[in-house]
Amino acid sequence: MDVITIFISAIFVNNILLAQFLGNCPYLGCSREKSVAIGMGGAVVFVTIMATLFTWLMQHFVLDTFDLGYLQTIVFIVVIAGLVQFVEMFLKKMMPSLYSALGIYLPLITTNCAVMGVAILVERKGYTLITSLLYACGYSLGFLLALLLMAGVRERLDTCRIPKMMAGTPIALVMAGLMSLAFMAFKGMAQ
Amino acid sequence: MAVVKEFTKGLWKEMPPFRLVLGLCPTLAVTTSAENGLGMGAAVIFVLTLSNMLVSMMRHIIPKTVRIACFIVIAASLVVSLELLMQAYAYGLYEQLGIFVPLIVVNCIILGRAEAFAAKHGVADSIADGLGIGIGFTMALTFLGSLRELLGNxxxxxxxxxxxxxxxxxxxxxxxxxxxxxxxxxxxxxCINRWQSSRSEGEPVSVGCQACGACGGCAGCKPAQLKPMESKAKEG
Known part of the structure; x- marks a missing residue:
């Protein structure tokens, strides 16, 4: 499968937020302002790609070799948690500007199910390392795109009159539904 | 009596995800039918009750600085046992729920309850809390699943x-x-909340991230609370 098909499939057709429902907590929580959305999205892109690399290597060289497949869940979450901690320390030391930009979002990513979801997803589909990394890249860019679109819509919503009972999360969910409806139009472009 | 109170608050007052907006991913993804919602809820009851119990038992041993990591490892071990159990006894459901069974580990509810409740309360209270919240979650999922199945199929x-x-x-x-x-x-x-609070003249119960306060897991809350949006809203 060529690179463009993978990207279209991961970003638009199987968008991780709108079609697969992974990572909805930050989707609703971090989508109030565009700057926040970019910070969170950027952190997720970075960590997802790193996490997919490491979990793929763990799966193929440790779990499969020693026949420990049933430990997948626990190993993956430990790898992700450790990785996030490591990335945080590394950025703090080497790139303080990026660290302060991502700041509070980094530790929260551990429990973002998009990261772990992508790692398990590419594992279950049995992709090679390169394909897995391309998918991870595509899925996380799709996350960034959906988050950014939502933040744009919600910034406009702040200036609108909406019924009191719909304010906040309910209207955001309905907006997400409409956005998901729009993304459904991409179906058929790729698997 | 305290135990009963901890149990019943999960059924309505703090029912996730309707009252506390936590654990949205499985809520949205698996509720294509009432049966799936019920199955997912049962899986969460299992993990949540046991993780609350274990966290509460170990709350004096776990050092404060690494507590989140410890909670995650406890939850992950329980999820692994759940996966093995489901593969043995409920394989159809396991296939149906797919990727969302291992993802119970990163469900905000599990971590949120461990951090906000089990780490501070006794074993009996924590079990009651886990059961109550778990059953509340199951009811919510089954309700949403029934509604979607009814209208969609x-x-x-x-x-x-x-x-x-x-x-x-x-x-x-x-x-x-x-x-x-x-x-x-x-x-x-x-709507129901506002009606209730206007009737009892009590404090209005807020739904959403503000209400949970303690979601160590849910990535959403903290950034959102940092910068209130009022000033921007007025400009527009």
């Missing part, structure tokens, strides 16, 4: 409810239906 637990004349809204069992359905239910909950 015209069936309930696989049984045909409406006659042949009913034209199902296929959209309800697809992705957009999940978001819209949950959004409307939350709006309905807001």
């Amino acid at each position: 015209g069936t309930l637990f696989g049984v045909q409810v409406f006659g042949d004349a009913f034209q199902p809204f296929t959209i309800m069992v697809k992705a957009p239906g999940a978001f819209i359905c949950l959004g409307l239910i939350l709006a309905g909950m807001n």
